Amino acid sequence: MSGKTQKIDMCHGPLLSGIIAFSLPLMLSGCLQLLFNAADVIVVGRYAGNESLAAVGSTSSLTNLLVNLFIGLSIGTNVTVGHTLGSKDEKGTRDNVHTAITVSLISGVLLIGVGFFFTRPLLIWMGAPYDVLDKAALYLKIIFIGMPATMVYNFGSAILRASGDTKKPLYFLSAAGVVNVLLNLFFVIVLHMDVAGVALATIIAQCISAVLILICLCRMEGPCRLNIRKLYINPLRLRRMMRIGLPAGIQSSLFSFSNVLIQSSINSFGSVVVAGNSAGMSIEQFVYISMNAVHQAAVSFTSQNTGAGKPERINRILFSCLGLVTVVGLLMGLGVNLLARPLLSIYSPDAAVIEAGRTRLLWICAPYFLCGVMEIVMGIMRGLGYAFTPMIVSLSGACLFRVVWLATAFAWVPTQNMLLLSYPVSWILTTLIHGLTYLYARRHHDLFQKAALKCI
16 A cells, blocks of 8 residues: 555555455445445334335335446446556546546436436336335435436546545445435434435435545546546547446346346235345345455456556456455355344334345345355456456346246246245356356456466
8 A cells, every 4th residue: 555545556565465455445335335225224114114115125126227237337437447557547547537427427317317207117017016106116216316426426436446545435435324314314203204205315415425526536646636627528438438337237237137027026925025125135235245345356456457467466366356255255144144133123023024034135145155256256357358258147147047037947936935046046157157258268368368478
């Protein structure tokens, strides 16, 4: 790390300690963000009832479906900024930064229109229970008004991660999250605004985090400094960003589409099971976000070392991240299952809701480390600059597989257990294929070819 900026040097020194130092603030910031998001679910579950809990929880897969295409571009931002920083290309870095922030604002405005006009028809298509439909639609319409702030935060965080700074997003989320919780309590308990109050509190907090990250980028020293008055799009940088980010976004959106189908199947069990799954999903995200922090480290470390022309560090990055994500996934996944009842009772005192949530946690969280392993290999491939290969593999091994599972295994045995079993099976299948594609990439990637020629 450089002492003044406390940025992590990804191209020199020991890797495991650097990856832990990079990942830990991301884990904390991610869990903190989820803790504040969980406050939304807890407040409505405790003070507005099971219908409001189901309304808020049942919207997450649909939100992800509409948002993830654009969030994928932030992955392209992370990789392209990492490449230009690693190769000391200051002009390229400046172009990437200004292009990314401009794209984030445009994406956010587009999402306002898409979310506002299409959420209710999509909820109906998903088979949302009739008793929660109106509340779910209202919640989503308000949430999508805050999408420009959400996009700015995600793209800005990607720039900071690529430069080795993962602490400032933690600080910004802390400030915004405290505001979110306080406003949740005020809007729901004092003003009785129900799901509208929760949504309004969320977008206010998102605006705070977006403003803070813009101030940070405008005050940075070096090529990542943002001039907010001179935003522009560099066509070449945008193409490169989209070459990496668009496949990632398509993959995430289609993943979300498969999750929408699964949510539709969960909806068929009624609002009590939907509420239990909403609570379980809120808890499991803490495990996922912690593993995803290591995935982000894999992308950032690989992209900078690729830009710096250091292939000898790539394998070490892979195995360091695999070991770390397995430990994190197992400890947190098993811990969540041991504490399932008390954790779920925070969301709802209803015994039937708790039992539905326990079923979800058993099938998702216990084997969740497999999902982490899958994402690490995928992250290494993206850091190397591959875009379509991880997309095709993930879509085939997970998304398409889950759709087929719904049409076959779940159709034959239409239970919650059979539905959720699709997750661990798909993670195993996709991990195996990703591993084979990485071995192929090592044989054919230019970076490794050049290194081999030097050894001859």
